Amino acid sequence: QLQLQESGPGLVKPSETLSLTCTVSGGSISSSSPYWGWIRQPPGEGLEWIGTIYYSGGTYYKPSLKSRVTISVDTSRNQFSLKLSSVAAADTAVYYCARPAADSSGYYGSFDIWGQGTLVTVSS
Amino acid sequence: EIVMTQSAATLSVSPGERATLSCRASQSVSSHLAWYQQKPDQAPRLLIYGASTRATGIPARFSGSGSGTEFTLTISSLQSEDFAVYYCHQYNNWPWTFGQGTKVEIK
Numbered sequence: 001q002l003q004l005q006e007s008g009p010g011l012v013k014p015s016e017t018l019s020l021t022c023t024v025s026g027g028s029i030s031s032s033s034p035y036w037g038w039i040r041q042p043p044g045e046g047l048e049w050i051g052t053i054y055y056s057g058g059t060y061y062k063p064s065l066k067s068r069v070t071i072s073v074d075t076s077r078n079q080f081s082l083k084l085s086s087v088a089a090a091d092t093a094v095y096y097c098a099r100p101a102a103d104s105s106g107y108y109g110s111f112d113i114w115g116q117g118t119l120v121t122v123s124s
Numbered sequence: 125e126i127v128m129t130q131s132a133a134t135l136s137v138s139p140g141e142r143a144t145l146s147c148r149a150s151q152s153v154s155s156h157l158a159w160y161q162q163k164p165d166q167a168p169r170l171l172i173y174g175a176s177t178r179a180t181g182i183p184a185r186f187s188g189s190g191s192g193t194e195f196t197l198t199i200s201s202l203q204s205e206d207f208a209v210y211y212c213h214q215y216n217n218w219p220w221t222f223g224q225g226t227k228v229e230i231k
Contacts, residue, residue: 047162047211049220052220109215109220112180
């Protein structure tokens with residue numbers, strides 16, 4: 001079955017760029033879904049949607065993060081990635097990659113498959 | 125941005141009782157609403173999508189209802205494994221947004 005796994009540094013310095021990769025296994029990223037997404041969760045807090053990418057490259061981002069976020073897909077490696085620039089302590093969180101699935105009408109959005117999450121701490 | 129409000133931060137329920145969780149959207153999201161369950165140190169698990177469709181493998185004691193701006197997740201008879209945090213999520217409009225979560229705890 002399809003599985004997602006996040007990878008990347010667990011510690012990032014303030015003002016630097018956070019870079020994470022989500023590796024899709026058990027299926028092709030191209031055929032498993034046209035959409036892929038990132039969500040984060042600060043320690044002890046709720047879930048925050050960061051952004052979603054469409055297979056053709058179209059991206060949708062949380063407005064408050066839009067100036068700092070880039071999500072991309074590498075179909076040759078079966079991966080998609082997140083970059084968040086100019087990080088600060090408030091960006092400390094568990095970062096999840098996830099697959100938005102389609103409902104019976106073909107409308108995509110609910111996240112049915114999640115990675116285990118990776119904690120990224122922003123600290124000098 | 126659509127704001128999702130879960131009316132209760134915490135719900136205290138006894139095992140075997142019914143739990144009713146509410147989620148309100150600041151504008152209509154049609155039926156494009158999902159519910160997730162999250163236990164400590166675990167990724168969220170999809171319970172309900174399309175406001176009322178159970179995801180694969182989800183027990184029948186979980187049910188969702190509503191459309192437009194008012195939604196409900198009902199757990200008909202709480203089992204020990206159901207004590208967790210529950211989030212609603214709208215995907216009708218960009219940006220997608222989550223509610224702040226409702227913790228269901230043992231009474």
